[in-house]
Amino acid sequence: MKDQNVASSLLVITLSGSRENNWLVDFLWVVHKYELCLNDIEQFVAGEICTTTIVTEFSEDKSSLIVKDILLFGHENNVEVDFEVVKAKQTENVSSNSNDSYAITFSKGDRVPVGFFAELTGVLATHKVNLDFAERLSESSDPLACYELVAKLNTQKSIDTVEPNSSDSFDSLSSIRSQILTLGKKYSVDTAIQRSDLLHRTKRLVAFDLSWTLISNDALNIVIEAAVALSEQSVATSLHARLSELQRLHKDGTLLGDEYYLKRAQLLRGFSASIIMQKIDDLLCFTEGALSLCRALSKLGYKTAILSSGPHFLVEHVKRKLGMDFAYGNIFETDDMGCLTGEISHPIVNANRKADLLQMLTMQERIGLDQVIAVGDGPVSSEMLSLAGMAISVDQPDATDMEVGAHLCGKSLMTVLYLLGIRGRDALEMSQESFHS
Template identity: 35%
Template sequence: MASEANPRQGRPSMTSAMRSSSFIKEHQQYRPPSKPENHYGIDTVVEDLQASKISSPRQISPFNGVPSAENPPTIVESGVSHELSHPNCTSAPGTKYDKLVATLFYKSTSPRVSNTVHSPVRVPSPTRGQSPKPHPSDSEFPPNMSPSSSIDTFPLEPPASEPEPLDHLYGSHISPMCITSFLHLMSTFPLPPGTADLNSAHRCLKLDATHDYHPTVVELTMSPAPSLDYLSLEDLRKHELIYRFEREWNTDVVLRSDTLWRRYPRLVVFDMDSTLITQEVIDLLAATIQDPPDLGARVADITHRAMLGELEFDGAFRERVKLLKGLPASIFTELRPVLDVTNGVVPLLRALKKLGVKTAVLSGGFLPLTSWLSGELGLDYSHANEVVIDETTGRLTGEVKGRIVGKERKRELLIEIAEKEGIALEQVVAVGDGANDLLMMDAAGLGVAWNAKPRVQMEAGARLNGDSLLDLLYLFGFSDEDIQTLIA
């Protein structure tokens, strides 16, 4: 008969070989395997780590010279982290995308104020025996919002409210939020067929002079440009969303196709009055006539309406010259010291000369002053109107000699100079402020409205409303360091 099994047989027991000085290791419910895994228990870390062989970290595959959008190679060194993948740098072989360049100028010299119309303060009704008190001045509506007894002087509907100035909230410069808002705006326009994403890159061209060094001029390159089948570049420049963005962020936005000629202009043509100089010469001439006393105001009004495009320029110019009849011809010499050259013109022309760019002034003013100023500034070409002077009296007869340099003549002169110099029109830049400059702006590769009248601001290819004409160089992609080198 078999002997009965030992009741203690098969029961777990701890031999002396299994004992250790670690209470945690002896009583834990899970014991790690002899070969450590990737995740270690606390006791293994403390006691067994030195005897273990930890696997080496995952090796990063070396960069083979071909960037990939899925696995962009990255160089990481001490203090440097650089992404090599950049799909916006060039198009794939066999494909070509039109790129769009947007240059954003922050208008720091003309900050916008909030246009919020505060609700009128309710004035308590007067008690018995008291005369009613007038409303305080701060409780009244602005003049263009208050009722009027004359329907001719008050609009039937109040003006549309302008957007709030967001630069007051996010920073008085081209802030990251400003750039983000602009890119979001551009993403709303349809892209060419076959593309789904808008790639962009930006760089700062100018910093402010304060200790914070915030960007005030930023250039963005976007690829591809919005579909030309949906919206041409000319229409995109005039789009109401672009205008609203400029108002919200207090900026000027200049949109250009990123072509080779954008960076290499060869001829820059300027208007004279209110462009190269800050005044209108014909108004200065009229101001010297004391009889009748209102002549200066009458001439200035005609000039203003002609620049707005309300009057035909040639007829308006002849009318004004008639009012100058009797002025001595020496007045042109006397006005030379009075002319106020626009800020930035002298260094701009110095920079253009160093770049080998030809320059010209096409003025609807008077040749004696235009030729003199052209010589002082070193321009290559000068064209303006020539008035008739009586040889006997030496005074103006009120007539104009030859063809008036109006809008059609300015366009013809621009094309003639470009053909003479062998310059393609794509490499010509025209700068002006009045409606009589629009045709020459349209003929040039780039037309720039400089502190211009409203119609010119909308029609021109670019608009600049700063305090220095040197800003023109940023449109060619030059940074502030480049410009300082050129004007030195």
């Protein structure tokens, strides 16, 4: 048996030609007679050009014959051929703990600016990160242009740019993630960085916030606006003025958290939830891609959940509309006549409660938190995002700067499918199929 630690010569062959021709099959039969062993192969298509790189062990006693046949094949088949002979390095036992593969995914609604890609590769170069491969996940006809890079990242503390034991030393992965997400915001490009391993492709639960995530507004404010629309002019004017005042106090920082929520809930005292819901659909605006994403996730067998501080009757309504599996929101109490009292049953669904609900769901579904994708943003979603194996923040008025794995600038939730490694054509096909609610 051949010793794999002994250095040997390798032949690296790169061929480029029209994707319409079956020249690769013919080429492999040309070199087959030399009994070469395939060490590696990679192929990608850009436009109408197909490029294939093949790495094989090189038999030096037949080198002139192999090279001659390769060049002749390229000439006769209108295929551009390049080759290089390299000495294979001796293999070493390298621990995989310090160098892990990470997938860097980025997308934009029209085209990704070259400037973004230039700065992204500059960040990786600064941290001495080499790319393993790059590919386009979307099709040319897709509404989103999406790409993925896979690179080996040194997840230990960087010592290349700082003095040993210096207080300026930093975690390389954290720094790279921060810089990439900052670039995404600068160029309005959806960006994500996550470990490229089995769990990257085997998520089981996707948990969403409701406000500014599945819908393009604050959930409680929508219900209040519905109440305003159903009221007489004088009552509507008063309600709107009181809501505006509460929002001003919240913006000033004098009315925050549960207190801000409970004050707004009291504005609904005396209104019938069932009557309010008759007006909701006129005000409800789903985020771009929400319906298509939920259809596709359902088709793929993922469980989906809404974890929201919004009124439970609105959360349940959205769950039915999108065909989701679980929905949790604040329980608004009613009197004997079915009218809202302005009070909320405890425990209130806030940041802590959302985190508890997410952990409860994982136990119920018998999965780990690393198999969860959480999508949302703002203070009420922060703890839920911090627990999930993949955290995706969405641009919105109260967005936080917490460290996450992905950030959506374009607001199309269909990007989530690409983060799961699903290609554009498949994503589109699944999202267009109907589901049964």
